[in-house]
Amino acid sequence: MTTSRRRGGAAAVLGAALLLTSCGDSGDEGTEKIVGATEKPAAESPEPGGSEPPVDAPEFDFPAGLKVEVDADTTGDETKDAVLRDHGYAVRAHMLALAELDPELPVLADYVGGESFIKSADTVASFKADGRTVTGETHFYDREVELKGKDTASVTYCEDQRKAFDKDVESGEVERTEPSDDSFVRYTALMRKTAGGVWKMTFDQSERGAPECQL
Template structure:
């Protein structure tokens, strides 16, 4: 079973806040967090891109466990502002996964990299995992990012994720569920970000769609 797929009951419980897909999943929520397939114009890296905003922002330290990897491909454009947006997008993804893995809706990374509706949805998503007694393991690939800037403090990022090498894990027993899933492992994300006074690009809205053909292949 691919990562972030929860039992139907848990998915339904989170639907009101997250607009999840029928199978449920950390990707299909009303606060953006997925990507687009296609662009292969750069080297792939397993580590998160370094945050480009000033160190004065006092960013929370986020370290994922050794059995979990967020892999970012073609995550730099060569434009300083766009790269800063992408770096904070990656940090936001890592922060979300960190909160899920720790089962902590108060994890500092959430309020640091999210705001407004996206923050509310992210907290609800983490809580859905906690209630389902689920965690996850494996590698999730993020790729084909497209950044659109609007002025100096607003941007949108569309990207894809591939969860085919990620699996749910029971939080209590640590048993990994590798049952094959009929749901697509590909998720398309469309996000809006706003730059705060500390120079951090925070995600304010996020929409995702599992199985979008843009990300497959």
């Protein structure tokens, strides 16, 4: 998912993973009190097909100044492409929650659950407390799926944060950083299929500066 743009700053996350260094380290304490942390079935996810998004695909209205690009990386396998589709929604949902500083964003709970949700919510709360948000451009690519069973899969993927930065909410000042190897993050996410047919990201970890993600 994505992390603080401050190299070595607030993050370790979802492996940071989600957020990363994904989203921010967090324990399990208080899990039941966090909306979206439990694996409640979501509305059935639309079937994949073609390059056009499903009619009932969630909409992600990112604020001006923030661009989130997720490569399709489709495989032609119906199940794997369904995992990639919902994984893409999960990544975008995390970024939108971070941009809006809203950990209770409904779409976040729809596509992110378990430990990943807790970390994502903690990261958003940390940014909000610090008066920071995100801006610029971030790109997720090289997504690969491995099916672990009927209802479980893993997704490995990369993120390019060279043009993504923290922004002070009050002043609007952008905290620009120089691109480096640490601008590239490698993630591994666990996806679980809910009773409603949605593939939710439930766990992830990350590695900043991963050689395989360098562009």
